[in-house]
Amino acid sequence: MGGVSDEDGSDMAPIIDTAPFANIALCFNPKLRNVFPMRGMLKFSMSLPSVCHICRRWPSQPLCAPCVERFAQPTLRCPTCALTLTHRHCRNCAEHPSPLDACVAAVSYTFPWAGCIARFKFQADPCLARALAHLMRHAPWVEPALDAATLVVPMPLSPTRLRERGFNQALELARHLATHKTHAHTLLRRGDSAHQVGASRQERLDHVRDAFWVAPERVSAVRGQRVVLVDDVMTTGASMYEAARALRAAGAAQITGLVLARTEEREVHH
Ligand SMILES: [Zn+2]
Ligand SMILES: [Zn+2]
Numbered sequence: 001m002g003g004v005s006d007e008d009g010s011d012m013a014p015i016i017d018t019a020p021f022a023n024i025a026l027c028f029n030p031k032l033r034n035v036f037p038m039r040g041m042l043k044f045s046m047s048l049p050s051v052c053h054i055c056r057r058w059p060s061q062p063l064c065a066p067c068v069e070r071f072a073q074p075t076l077r078c079p080t081c082a083l084t085l086t087h088r089h090c091r092n093c094a095e096h097p098s099p100l101d102a103c104v105a106a107v108s109y110t111f112p113w114a115g116c117i118a119r120f121k122f123q124a125d126p127c128l129a130r131a132l133a134h135l136m137r138h139a140p141w142v143e144p145a146l147d148a149a150t151l152v153v154p155m156p157l158s159p160t161r162l163r164e165r166g167f168n169q170a171l172e173l174a175r176h177l178a179t180h181k182t183h184a185h186t187l188l189r190r191g192d193s194a195h196q197v198g199a200s201r202q203e204r205l206d207h208v209r210d211a212f213w214v215a216p217e218r219v220s221a222v223r224g225q226r227v228v229l230v231d232d233v234m235t236t237g238a239s240m241y242e243a244a245r246a247l248r249a250a251g252a253a254q255i256t257g258l259v260l261a262r263t264e265e266r267e268v269h270h
Pocket of ligand 2: 094
């Protein structure tokens, strides 16, 4: 442990300038800067109180209990595509049958979760990653799905995207959910450049066709397994469905999709 940080923050710069921890300073109470040296504080960051990412209350957990209570109430969802159900049968699955045996989502991809996920994804906030995984774990059916799984696979990013972002958000969630069952390099994803924002369903389907495959050295580890496929956001489901088909082709016995947030139905049909 060194001395007290300089007022000019020179001690701080190497830490906060280093991706993927660019936002780690948000986890700290800035007033404590003069009490603990910054390098020591990095180790304590997960246990220090932070601000709630939704209501901005401080001190708090990264997602405070009243906000979770208010915004993450379980809703009735389709068991195979996780859309919120307004009818007895899912029209989405009737139109586009799901290759997943089951699909579970913790929350809808709406306020305030869309903002939280953007912060988690683009600022690599480690406090928020843990809080969001915690939120997933406590959604209905998630714990039993993880217990039953023999293999947990994060949705891969393309090599280009991984380089741009510096980390795979799905892998971060999977590691918090099931450290010992998670295998990061099971699924591979073809490199791409096109961003899918604004693309139609058909364009997305064309884009992801044959985009995923199981790494040859992992095929025998997938055969006969009960797989949980983890992602942060599911929109049309096109990517997750293609990844599931690749796992199925490699012999996976059962595949459950597990996503943090699912878009509402109106955004699915273009
Ligand atoms: Zn809150
Ligand atoms: Zn459905």
